[in-house]
Amino acid sequence: MSMLDRIVGSRRGTEGNGHLVVEAGLITDATQLASGRPTPWQTVQTARNIARPHALDIIGRVFEQFQELHGDRSFRDDPAIIGGIAQLEGRPVIVVGQQKGSSTEENIVRNFGMPYPEGYRKAMRLYRLAQKFHLPLVTLVDTPGAYPGPEAEERGQAEAIASSIQLMTRLAVPVVVVVLGEGGSGGALALGVGDVVLALENATYSVISPEGCAAILWRSASEAERAAVAMKLAGPDLLETGVADALIREPAGGAHTDHDATAAAIKSALVAQLDRLSRVPVADLLSLRYERFRSFGMFVEPDGGAAPAPAQPWWRRILKNPLEKGGL
Amino acid sequence: MRLRNPFGRKTKEFPSHLWTQCPSCGEMLFNKQLERNHRVCQKCGHHFKLGALERIDLLADAKSFSETDADIVSSDPLGFVDSKPYPERIAAAQAKSGHKDAVLTGDAQIAGIPVALAVMDFEFMGGSMGSVVGEKLTRTAERAYADRKPLVIVSASGGARMQEGTIALMQLAKTVAAVARLDEAAIPFISVLTDPTTGGVLASFASLGDIVLAEPGALIGFSGARVTSETIGEKLPKGFQRSEFLLEHGFVDQVVPRTQLKERIAFFLNAFRVAGQDLRWSL
Numbered sequence: 001m002s003m004l005d006r007i008v009g010s011r012r013g014t015e016g017n018g019h020l021v022v023e024a025g026l027i028t029d030a031t032q033l034a035s036g037r038p039t040p041w042q043t044v045q046t047a048r049n050i051a052r053p054h055a056l057d058i059i060g061r062v063f064e065q066f067q068e069l070h071g072d073r074s075f076r077d078d079p080a081i082i083g084g085i086a087q088l089e090g091r092p093v094i095v096v097g098q099q100k101g102s103s104t105e106e107n108i109v110r111n112f113g114m115p116y117p118e119g120y121r122k123a124m125r126l127y128r129l130a131q132k133f134h135l136p137l138v139t140l141v142d143t144p145g146a147y148p149g150p151e152a153e154e155r156g157q158a159e160a161i162a163s164s165i166q167l168m169t170r171l172a173v174p175v176v177v178v179v180l181g182e183g184g185s186g187g188a189l190a191l192g193v194g195d196v197v198l199a200l201e202n203a204t205y206s207v208i209s210p211e212g213c214a215a216i217l218w219r220s221a222s223e224a225e226r227a228a229v230a231m232k233l234a235g236p237d238l239l240e241t242g243v244a245d246a247l248i249r250e251p252a253g254g255a256h257t258d259h260d261a262t263a264a265a266i267k268s269a270l271v272a273q274l275d276r277l278s279r280v281p282v283a284d285l286l287s288l289r290y291e292r293f294r295s296f297g298m299f300v301e302p303d304g305g306a307a308p309a310p311a312q313p314w315w316r317r318i319l320k321n322p323l324e325k326g327g328l
Numbered sequence: 329m330r331l332r333n334p335f336g337r338k339t340k341e342f343p344s345h346l347w348t349q350c351p352s353c354g355e356m357l358f359n360k361q362l363e364r365n366h367r368v369c370q371k372c373g374h375h376f377k378l379g380a381l382e383r384i385d386l387l388a389d390a391k392s393f394s395e396t397d398a399d400i401v402s403s404d405p406l407g408f409v410d411s412k413p414y415p416e417r418i419a420a421a422q423a424k425s426g427h428k429d430a431v432l433t434g435d436a437q438i439a440g441i442p443v444a445l446a447v448m449d450f451e452f453m454g455g456s457m458g459s460v461v462g463e464k465l466t467r468t469a470e471r472a473y474a475d476r477k478p479l480v481i482v483s484a485s486g487g488a489r490m491q492e493g494t495i496a497l498m499q500l501a502k503t504v505a506a507v508a509r510l511d512e513a514a515i516p517f518i519s520v521l522t523d524p525t526t527g528g529v530l531a532s533f534a535s536l537g538d539i540v541l542a543e544p545g546a547l548i549g550f551s552g553a554r555v556t557s558e559t560i561g562e563k564l565p566k567g568f569q570r571s572e573f574l575l576e577h578g579f580v581d582q583v584v585p586r587t588q589l590k591e592r593i594a595f596f597l598n599a600f601r602v603a604g605q606d607l608r609w610s611l
């Protein structure tokens with residue numbers, strides 16, 4: 001298969017990401033979900049369940065020989081982000097994830113999975129390590145959001161997130177993102193830019209917490225349930241908007257009822273995706289990763305908008321231009 | 329705050345369409361003179377918010393600005409309804425601000441240097457970034473990339489637009505990916521932070537300029553001060569999340585008074601030129 005065929009043949013059209021390897025257990029269409037879905041608010045609760053498998057629970061079951069690496073080489077080691085080198089079916093990969101606690105004590109240590117800037121800087125150090133040694137990157141997203149405290153502001157929370165996003169947009173290795181639980185805003189996106197983005201069936205991904213949204217738009221945090229519906233943060237919505245390329249099926253009753261089965265589903269998905277991505281030339285990965293995130297947006301533009309279209313690389317000219325349809 | 333006025337009369341003698349009180353020093357300022365001074369208090373130097381058109385007047389050479397992508401308007405990706413449906417909020421903001429969304433973009437010259445220019449307007453739904461803002465900023469960065477000319481973005485934003493949900497969040501990655509290409513191609517990007525620049529805008533392209541400038545006294549931060557204050561359960565120190573705080577902590581290069589902004593931007597763009605090549609950046 002020529003490179004051209006591969007790209008055109010794999011191109012995400014209106015239906016999801018062309019890179020995606022669809023295999024058993026992956027849900028790419030909301031109709032494949034069991035009927036009687038939980039409400040968005042119930043999904044928020046499930047995603048936050050303290051018994052849910054967190055990053056280290058998953059890493060221990062999916063990868064072999066995980067060696068954790070610590071510190072951002074500048075300020076300290078942030079326990080809310082963990083990362084290191086592990087093997088996935090014998091192949092070395094870099095894994096980075098947000099780490100919530102499974103008990104109150106652990107949550108205090110882990111800051112409830114809310115990273116400080118140094119956490120993102122540790123993540124970036126590991127991203128660069130992946131690129132330097134040509135190792136695929138797997139990130140595990142699970143955070144209520146980046147920590148909003150004054151020390152985080154002093155140390156540049158916004159800059160750390162922005163830089164982390166920027167680094168991921170052009171990291172020259174395959175990147176697979178798995179949203180395990182809560183995908184809380186920019187603090188999640190700092191680990192969320194990949195070639196394929198997967199989410200567990202009951203994970204959420206949102207621009208702000210439902211409570212925060214309710215407090216601002218309804219002026220009452222008790223409207224969080226309504227906000228959760230309006231914000232379209234649950235699995236079926238993520239598929240519809242393309243924020244997630246596919247959902248990973250959870251055991252009946254939710255991931256917290258069976259960590260082993262959840263991890264097994266994640267593992268088979270990761271193996272399939274990385275197997276595929278590792279055969280795509282890096283330049284194509286980067287172009288399509290750009291295009292994947294470039295295409296998000298819903299707007300209306302009268303035909304023949306005033307602006308000349310920006311110069312397009314060859315692969316974009318031959319592909320369907322997402323702007324023609326006004327985005328997704 | 330103590331009210332001072334030059335005639336020793338009461339405030340009702342200063343109708344608001346003619347006079348504005350400076351929130352910083354209390355001086356009553358004659359509106360026409362305030363506009364002439366680019367909305368900077370003549371007495372204490374307080375910087376009032378500046379609309380996108382006035383900002384373009386300030387930075388772009390006379391008649392050099394040509395707007396691009398002027399007709400892109402929002403759709404309602406989520407069918408979002410809070411106390412009002414999202415399309416009604418958009419319509420109200422359009423009527424109030426006279427703009428179609430929270431950013432104006434185009435080509436311009438700054439002291440003779442051709443640039444791709446984007447200016448956000450806080451008046452439009454708090455300058456929030458949804459699909460339209462994200463798309464226009466991305467196209468502006470892509471135009472800078474295609475034409476090999478510098479990008480200047482002036483931010484004024486409360487962050488991502490909640491009414492567009494996760495699609496709004498994805499605009500962070502979209503705009504960052506676009507400015508990352510300029511970074512790789514060594515095409516200058518100057519980011520100007522004005523009052524206020526917070527949340528998802530600061531956590532994306534606005535923090536990534538080759539040069540990051542801030543106007544004096546602007547509110548600049550990741551989290552809303554209220555959230556931060558509630559998180560630690562105490563009041564925040566004076567000056568927290570202001571331009572000077574960011575300068576002190578190393579996240580902006582300079583705090584530049586508005587009246588010097590244009591010449592300062594021109595200085596940096598000239599310095600980044602490819603040697604011996606007029607009006608050319610990168611290869």
Ligand SMILES: [Zn+2]
Pocket residue numbers: 350351352353354355369370371372373374
């Ligand atoms: Zn004043």
